[in-house]
Structure formats: C-alpha cells, structure tokens
Amino acid sequence: MSKNTVPALVCENVTMKFGGLTAVSDFNLRVPEGALYGLIGPNGAGKTTVFNIVSGVLRPSAGAIKLFGDDITGLSPDRIAYRGIARTFQNIRLFQNLTVLDNVLVGLHLRREVNLAQALLALPQHRAEEARMAQTATQLLEEVGLDDFSDYRANALPYGQQRRLEIARALATKPKVLLLDEPAAGMNPAETENLMRLITDIREEFGVTILLIEHEMKVVMGICERMTVLDHGEIIAEGTPAEIQRNERVIKAYLGGGAVVGNKGS
Amino acid sequence: MAGKSILKPILKIAAVCAALVLFFLLLWWGQEHWDAYAVRILNLCGIYIAITLGLNLCNGFTGQFSLGIAGFMAVGAYTTALLTMAPEIKQAVYFIEPLIYPLNSIQWGFFPALLMAAVVSGIVGFLVGAPAIRFRGDYLAITTLGFAEIIRVVFTNIVPITNGALGLKGIPPHTDLVWSWGFALICIAIMARLMKSSFGRALKAIRDDEIAAEAMGVNLFSHKCLAFVLSAMMAGVGGGLLGNLITTIDPNMFRFPLTFTVLMMAVLGGLGSITGTVISAVLVTVAMEALRALEEPRVIFGLALPGIPGMRMVVFSIALMIVILFFPKGFMGDREISLDRAKRFATRLCRTNTSRQG
Numbered sequence: 159m160s161k162n163t164v165p166a167l168v169c170e171n172v173t174m175k176f177g178g179l180t181a182v183s184d185f186n187l188r189v190p191e192g193a194l195y196g197l198i199g200p201n202g203a204g205k206t207t208v209f210n211i212v213s214g215v216l217r218p219s220a221g222a223i224k225l226f227g228d229d230i231t232g233l234s235p236d237r238i239a240y241r242g243i244a245r246t247f248q249n250i251r252l253f254q255n256l257t258v259l260d261n262v263l264v265g266l267h268l269r270r271e272v273n274l275a276q277a278l279l280a281l282p283q284h285r286a287e288e289a290r291m292a293q294t295a296t297q298l299l300e301e302v303g304l305d306d307f308s309d310y311r312a313n314a315l316p317y318g319q320q321r322r323l324e325i326a327r328a329l330a331t332k333p334k335v336l337l338l339d340e341p342a343a344g345m346n347p348a349e350t351e352n353l354m355r356l357i358t359d360i361r362e363e364f365g366v367t368i369l370l371i372e373h374e375m376k377v378v379m380g381i382c383e384r385m386t387v388l389d390h391g392e393i394i395a396e397g398t399p400a401e402i403q404r405n406e407r408v409i410k411a412y413l414g415g416g417a418v419v420g421n422k423g424s
Numbered sequence: 425m426a427g428k429s430i431l432k433p434i435l436k437i438a439a440v441c442a443a444l445v446l447f448f449l450l451l452w453w454g455q456e457h458w459d460a461y462a463v464r465i466l467n468l469c470g471i472y473i474a475i476t477l478g479l480n481l482c483n484g485f486t487g488q489f490s491l492g493i494a495g496f497m498a499v500g501a502y503t504t505a506l507l508t509m510a511p512e513i514k515q516a517v518y519f520i521e522p523l524i525y526p527l528n529s530i531q532w533g534f535f536p537a538l539l540m541a542a543v544v545s546g547i548v549g550f551l552v553g554a555p556a557i558r559f560r561g562d563y564l565a566i567t568t569l570g571f572a573e574i575i576r577v578v579f580t581n582i583v584p585i586t587n588g589a590l591g592l593k594g595i596p597p598h599t600d601l602v603w604s605w606g607f608a609l610i611c612i613a614i615m616a617r618l619m620k621s622s623f624g625r626a627l628k629a630i631r632d633d634e635i636a637a638e639a640m641g642v643n644l645f646s647h648k649c650l651a652f653v654l655s656a657m658m659a660g661v662g663g664g665l666l667g668n669l670i671t672t673i674d675p676n677m678f679r680f681p682l683t684f685t686v687l688m689m690a691v692l693g694g695l696g697s698i699t700g701t702v703i704s705a706v707l708v709t710v711a712m713e714a715l716r717a718l719e720e721p722r723v724i725f726g727l728a729l730p731g732i733p734g735m736r737m738v739v740f741s742i743a744l745m746i747v748i749l750f751f752p753k754g755f756m757g758d759r760e761i762s763l764d765r766a767k768r769f770a771t772r773l774c775r776t777n778t779s780r781q782g
Binding site for chain 1: 614617618620621622623625626628629631632633635636637638639640641642643644650696758
C-alpha cells in the first residue's frame, strides 16, 4: 500500500465539549486502510467519546470525521453504519430477547434489497433474500464460533460469547471500518488469547480496517501495529507498540508521576 | 424429488385456501343461523383481535408504549360512518348544524369506506407519531394519550362534521362475521409476515436496544413510523367496523378506558405474541359479556342482592392482577403457537406416552 492512498478513517481536530467539560480536545487520527489500530488511555481519557463521535452517537463540537475521504461528520448512526462503519459496545448491547441468529440477521437488514410490500406479500425476491441472509448469518456465526448456538436467546450466552456475537453482528453490516470498544473486557486469559486470534483473522478475511479501544495491554501491544494514547481528552503519544512502551508521558499517565521516578531509579 | 418439492408448497397453499373458504362459509352461514347475541360477541372478538394486534405491533413488538389507540379508532369509526350513512339519515341526525358539503350528499360502499378509514387513520397516525416517537417510555405514553384526548375533544367540537357530542346514529349495520373475522385474519397475516421478515426483526431490535439497533443501521424514525402507522391503520379500520356494528357512535365512546381495554388484552396475551393476542382478545371480549351477570340484581340463598354497576370491572382487575402474578409476561410472553411447535409438542407427548407404556 502506497503512502498517498486515502486513509480509511481520519479525525481532524475533533473537539467534544459537554457544557464546561472538554471530553476530547483537538483530537487527530489517521487510520490507514487495512490497519489494526489501537486507541488506549487511562479511564476517563475520552476513548469511548471518540468512538461515539465516529459512529454518530455524538455530534462533535468542532472538527470533522472522514471515511475514505468522505466527510461523515454529524450523520445519524444508521447512515454512518450504511457508509461502512460498524461498532461494538463497551457494555455489551445485544438484542437480548432475539436469538443469536436473529441478532446477526438484524445486522444484515440495512443492505436489504427487498421492500416492505414485497416482504409482506412473501414474493419470491423476499424468500430468496431471506435464504441468502440466513446463509450469510450462519457463515458469520461459524466465523466467530457460535454456529452451534444460533437458536439460543442472546442473553443465554456466556459473557465471552456475547462479545463474539457482537463482533459477528457488526460484521454483518459489511463494514469497511470496524470499531471494537474494549473487546477483551471481562475475559479470562484463554478467552483473550482466542479473541486476539479472532480479531487478526477477521482483518485478513474481511479486509476490514480495525480501530480498537483496549485496556488489556497484552491485547493492544500484541496485535496493533500503531496506536494513539489519550489522556484527559488529549493525545499524549502516537506510534508503534515498542515506541509507546518506552514513552515517558504514557508511563506517567498510566502509573502516575511517582512511578516514573521509581522506574528511573531501578 | 424436484416434482415433490414443487408439489408440496402448492398442496400447502391449496389446503390453506380450502380451510379459509370453509371458515368463511361457516361464518356466512352462522351470521344468519346463530343466536344474534353470540354473533354480536363473535363480531366484537374479530374486531378486538385486529385492534389489539395493532396495539401489540407498536407497544409489544416495537416497544413503543403508545396509549393513543382510542383516538385512531375514533378517526376510523367517524370516517367509515360518515361515508356509509345515507344522505337522508344524515339530514335527520344533523339537526343542530347541517353536515358540510360534500359529506352530506355522498354514500359509499362499506369496502371503500373502510379503505378510506385506513388511509385517514394512517395519515393521522403519522401526524401524531412522527413528532411523538422521538420520546421514549413514559413520555411517549403521555404524549400519545394526550393526542388521543385531543382527537376526542376536537371531534366533540367540530359539530358541522361530527355532530359534536350528540354523535352519529343510524349508521348502516354493515359489519358481519365475514367482515370482522376477514379483517382479523388480514391483520394476523400481516403481522405474521411482518415478523418473519427482516423488517420485523428490525422492529424487535429497536424494542431490545434502540442504540444498538441504530448503530447496526436500522433507521429508527422510519421503522418506528412504520409500526405506528400500521398500528393506527388497524385501529382505524377496527373502529370503522365497530361503528358499523353498533350503528351509533359518539366521542365519549373513545375515552381512555377503551385504550385500556385493548391494552389489557395485549398485556394478558403477551406483548410480542400474535397467537397470545388472538387468544386473549377472544377471552377478554367473551369474559366482558359473561361477567355482566355479576351486575344484575339476584337472589342468593334467599338474600336479595341489588345489582352493582361496575362490578365486572372489579372482577376484571382482580383477574388481571392474578394473571400478572402468575404470568408476568402474559399468557404467551413473546412466544407463538405455530404448527411446527404443535407438531413437536404432539410428538413429545406421544413419545412420553409410549415410553410409559413400555
């Protein structure tokens, strides 16, 4: 990939103010196509706010979001999903009373080709599309290893699998950019290991650009090529995992000022 | 193999058609030969099935708790009544202020009048729904309740069109079993098709998590509007059928208790269940009539008890509380009785029986 191709996702001077509180200030981000990019920072740094801005839940006070060069600032979440950004949520938001399969099928709804009248009259186009959707959804469930549970209610799944289902549902919208909000939160080491493999597999297979928020350092350092570190709504570092690990401001932000001194001493 | 796969759906369609024809022949015959009181209650059952399905679409399947159903029923009832009444009767009924032109000189057939009721209540549903569905939960309930009351008050006051508080009398009694159950079946079919389609799943997704649904590309406004308008149309046509069944309507019929009755049917049957709605609409309609006996004066063990008006509502409230205690999600919750389920249940029953014998 050459340097001058259009980046998949760009945030330009994005600022988000809630009344007097500036949650994110002058945030800049360039995620190249096909990248696996990390966004890290201590609690309350503004990571999820950035996700909410990119996915259209929040409208930024200033700045612009560009998807492959197109300005998508201020579009509604469903329009942004249609343009090709899908996300998962930090606190899982599945359709609890729907089956696992139906959860994924909802993700396929926005690329439907059949209109309401055709669906109500059960015309052949509708039947064909339903069959096609079911097949795609089953494939996606296989991808994340949930095909045996397709008839279960989503709330009957254990926590780790609910996170996988959220990823499958997001992939069903055929995204160009996938936003994962703390996918490893609450997972045990074995589950985390599997998840890391899943995320890298997904990128290979679907050719999707992934932006990842994560607390689990092992995950970010293990799979992300580059990352941006946020603290108190401001970017304090940007670079490869190795660069970030050596960055003093990052260490300070995560461990506090005293720790840096201690580190230097040892 | 290929022949069989084509034959099977054709057979299925033929069986369904035959069953429908038989069903309607029975209703058509029954209209003339069954007891008039029973026919009336059966008519009400059909109408309430349709209206309750409409309410369940909005409140149960889509999770938009609306309390405006009586308003949409009023719109449908008045539209149908005004279009089907004969000009001479209109002249006699509107003795305070004459009915405006062209309503005073037209008389339509029942079917076009019902279609018009669907269109008008659908439009009113959209006008009420479009701003209201931006609210959630209690706020939506209060807003829609307010709109329904506004519709009623407006109807009481536009005397040249609605005849005000006097209401309309002498509406032709067009509604019979074929009309009411025909419409009920149409509503059941629409709901079943809708819920089996991608659109139905999107509506349920909105119910479960609005934010996630929107993030997955479900347009909240258009989908909520779809539910709201369809719901209003079902209520509107149901109201039209009701007006032409009891032949007289006035604005006070469409007060909040009417919404409450329909809501009770939906909650008892299960918010989010089509079959549950059908069962409970029939049960409640029949029970409402059967419990009238409670309000009559009677002699028990030589003790003369005066009739207490409203007694059946007391019994109803108690029954409702008992049901909610034991079936917090209504009779059916959000499950359905389908042929497949019934078959599975039957085979399971047979298996346990044979295993017991063995």
